[in-house]
Amino acid sequence: MKNRLKVLRAERDWSQADxxxxxxxxxxxxxxLETGKYDPSLPLAFKIARLFEQPIEAIFQDEA
Amino acid sequence: MDDAKPAWPRWALFFAGAAALSAIPFWxxxxxxxxxxxxxxxxxxWALIYMAYVYAGSARLKAGQIGPVMKRYRxxxxxxxxxxxxxxxxxxxxLCSGGLTGPLLWIVxxxxxxxxxxxxxxxxxxxxxxxxxxxxxxxxxxxxxxxGAVLGVSTVWGFLxxxxxxxxxxxxxxxxxxxxxxxxxxxxxxxxxx
Numbered sequence: 674m675k676n677r678l679k680v681l682r683a684e685r686d687w688s689q690a691d692x693x694x695x696x697x698x699x700x701x702x703x704x705x706l707e708t709g710k711y712d713p714s715l716p717l718a719f720k721i722a723r724l725f726e727q728p729i730e731a732i733f734q735d736e737a
Numbered sequence: 738m739d740d741a742k743p744a745w746p747r748w749a750l751f752f753a754g755a756a757a758l759s760a761i762p763f764w765x766x767x768x769x770x771x772x773x774x775x776x777x778x779x780x781x782x783w784a785l786i787y788m789a790y791v792y793a794g795s796a797r798l799k800a801g802q803i804g805p806v807m808k809r810y811r812x813x814x815x816x817x818x819x820x821x822x823x824x825x826x827x828x829x830x831x832l833c834s835g836g837l838t839g840p841l842l843w844i845v846x847x848x849x850x851x852x853x854x855x856x857x858x859x860x861x862x863x864x865x866x867x868x869x870x871x872x873x874x875x876x877x878x879x880x881x882x883x884x885g886a887v888l889g890v891s892t893v894w895g896f897l898x899x900x901x902x903x904x905x906x907x908x909x910x911x912x913x914x915x916x917x918x919x920x921x922x923x924x925x926x927x928x929x930x931x
Contacts, residue, residue: 697868697869698868698869698870698871698872699802699804699869699871699872700802701871701872701927701930701931702869702870702871702872704930704931705871705930705931706871708930708931710929710930710931711871711874711930713870714870717870
């Protein structure tokens with residue numbers, strides 16, 4: 674699934690490690706999310722949406 | 738920008754070392770270079786070296802990445818493994834001295850398995866407590882590889898030993914095989930998500 678995590682993170686000038694800390698996950702998790710190779714669960718997706726103050730569908734785009 | 742320097746070559750080296758060390762008990766079991774108490778001491782020495790290697794090596798490789806849940810897992814695992822080696826040593830000493838019969842023999846023979854069952858519980862607790870869903874998934878996936886290795890090896894070995902080509906499989910080594918395959922598969926699984 675495509676997402677805008679990398680852009681949103683860059684806009685705030687956060688490193689992967691910064692975002693990882695804010696979401697209480699590992700830096701590897703952030704990397705896997707950003708490359709679109711791992712789709713987060715709904716609770717994590719909501720957590721990300723709350724952190725960036727945007728709706729989930731503005732961050733994750735379904736390719737179907 | 739993304740401080741993502743690939744760590745997997747160092748992990749590969751670490752696992753190659755672990756695999757080389759893991760071959761030693763198989764060699765000890767089949768080549769039997771030592772007998773009786775000397776064998777016991779050799780196994781114990783190997784176990785201590787192996788545990789120290791894995792514990793210190795992984796801590797070094799994962800410096801700054803080990804969360805509180807993983808720390809708790811490692812502590813519990815260390816306690817279980819120390820209990821295992823103490824029980825194993827006690828059990829083997831009693832079994833070698835002979836004279837045990839009936840229920841006492843059963844209890845003494847099975848005693849080293851108790852902390853190993855404890856390790857299974859410790860692994861389960863880790864999966865339950867790990868707050869990072871991606872980490873949890875990586876571990877579950879690599880545990881499935883461990884399970885696959887155990888089922889694959891024991892099935893092939895079982896048929897071979899049925900035909901009398903090889904001796905009966907040493908079942909107590911299936912758990913270390915599971916752990917080995919679990920550890921080995923992790924860097925490859927992680928790489929798929931990079």
